[in-house]
Amino acid sequence: ELRELEEQYRPSDDKILKKKELLAETRRKHEDLEFQLMELETRCEAELEQAEEQFQHEQIVVAQNSKLRQNTLRDLDHQQNVILHQVIIEKEKLEREKQKLKLLFKQKKLEANELEQKLNGLSSIVHQEKKQHENGHQSSNDVWLNGNSIMYHSSPSNLYSTLNYPDNPSSAKANIKDNHQAKLDEIKEMIAVAKLEKMSILEHQLRERYDELVQSHDDHTKRIELEQKLANEMHNRGHHLIDRQVKLREKNRMQERPLxxxxxxxxxxxxxxxxxxxxxxxxxxxxxxxxxxxxxxxxxxxxxxxxxxxxxxxxxxxxxxxxxxxxxxxxxxxxxxxxxxxxxxxxxxxxxxxxxxxxxxxxxxxxxxxxxxxxxxxxxxxxxxxxxxxxxxxxxxxxx
Incomplete structure (x- = not known):
């Protein structure tokens, strides 16, 4: 009976031994998997810490770059304000000079009109004197032709003075008229030259101010572009770092080292x-x-x-x-x-x-x-x- 019982329980003992061996093998595999999991967690945590450190470093670099660019933009704004202030001052100065030139031109124009009126008056007086001289010369010729006794009683000196005196006032007045006309032409020419010089100076100054305004506008446009570029760069950098952290967390086991x-x-x-x-x-x-x-x-x-x-x-x-x-x-x-x-x-x-x-x-x-x-x-x-x-x-x- 004992032998029979031993023969009955012997297969069960073998099964228990096999189960123990299987359990020990399963336990060993489980421990290996636990160790692999622990190593994987350690590596992931280390990579995450490294990524966070790099992210913080890049954040510091971006903050420094943004601060530097903000300082540059502030300097550009200051320069632009200074240039605009100078342009406004120069514009007001040019407006005052323009008003002065207008007043001077009006004054010279009035003087020229007065001179012209004087010349017209002188020319009318000279013309009247010429007519009177012609009329007196014609009446003296009539007396001479008609045998007037007055001409016979005239002395040679009186005759000489009668014939030559009327020509002296006309020639003097003609000389005065020519002198006034020459002075008037000279004044007109000087006014025209001064006006051209002032206009050329004004045009040159306006051209320089226009160039400065164009340059300030270009600087303002560049500043806006830099601000936009900085904003886009910070936005893209933030998304890139976030994606990088997500990829580090989502690495699969195929990227790990083999068992x-x-x-x-x-x-x-x-x-x-x-x-x-x-x-x-x-x-x-x-x-x-x-x-x-x-x-x-x-x-x-x-x-x-x-x-x-x-x-x-x-x-x-x-x-x-x-x-x-x-x-x-x-x-x-x-x-x-x-x-x-x-x-x-x-x-x-x-x-x-x-x-x-x-x-x-x-x-x-x-x-x-x-x-x-x-x-x-x-x-x-x-x-x-x-x-x-x-x-x-x-x-x-x-x-x-």
Missing amino acids: TRYLPIRSVDFDLRAHIEGAGHLLDSSHIHVTSTSCRGFLLKMGGMKFKTWNRRWFVFDRKRRSLFYYQDKTESKLRGCIYFQSILEVYVDHLQSISLRSPEPREATFIVKTIERPYYLVAPTVESMRIWVDVIITGAEGN
Whole structure:
């Protein structure tokens, strides 16, 4: 009966063992997926922080550019106001000069009219005297022809004076008329020349003011265009940064690194530096030094069971000796501890902040190396160096 019972329960034991193995495999896959999810969240948060920092930097740059352009526009407005004020002053000055020229022209015109009236009066007087002279000369000829006794009793001197005297006033008046006409022509010519000079000066000044007004209008148009361009640029920059943040948040899992990157690597000819560079890290930091077989740098380590203090230690990840050593200082003369690859179970970032609230700055650079004996709480100098250390140590996590 016992044998029969053993034979009956033996298949159930096999099923239970198979179920246990399946459960352990499922649990391991679940833990791997949790670790991938944690790594993905860390990377997304870091990229989001970097994008926010870049966004703030670009906002500062845009604010500085807008302030500079506003100062430039303010200077242009001031120059435009100064130019308009000068144009108004010059315009009023030209108007006053124009009124003065008009008054001067009217005065000269009145003087010319008076001179013309005087010349007309003189010409009429001369004409009347000529008529009287002709009439007197004709009457003297009649007396001479008729044998008047008066001409016989006239002396030669009287006859000479009678014949020659009437010509002297007419010639003098003709000379006066010619002189007045010459002066009138000269005055008219001077007025015309002065008027042309004033008109040319006025035209030149008006042309210069017109050019200045055109230049100020062009400056005003350019200022409006700059304001519009600045507004459009700030609008487009804001939309571009918002779209960039949305794209960073919506990255799918296909853009992440493959699962094989998180598995331990036991190959002898494995190149650690090429592997880290291929993972997307830049190895130009002064906090960490990576070669093809080792990685060195300072980390803050929390003490063990008795003393929970943070100490600065020099860590050496050595693939040749398949161990993670930490020393007192950079000389590597005083060894403080050793972690074998076979004892490392997993390496992950302290997302749950189980220790980061008590860890020193930078707290976001805290990560945990879980071993068979105990967990090691470490803090890197920067977040980027922390990611490099996690990717380096996980290649030696052979405890699973």
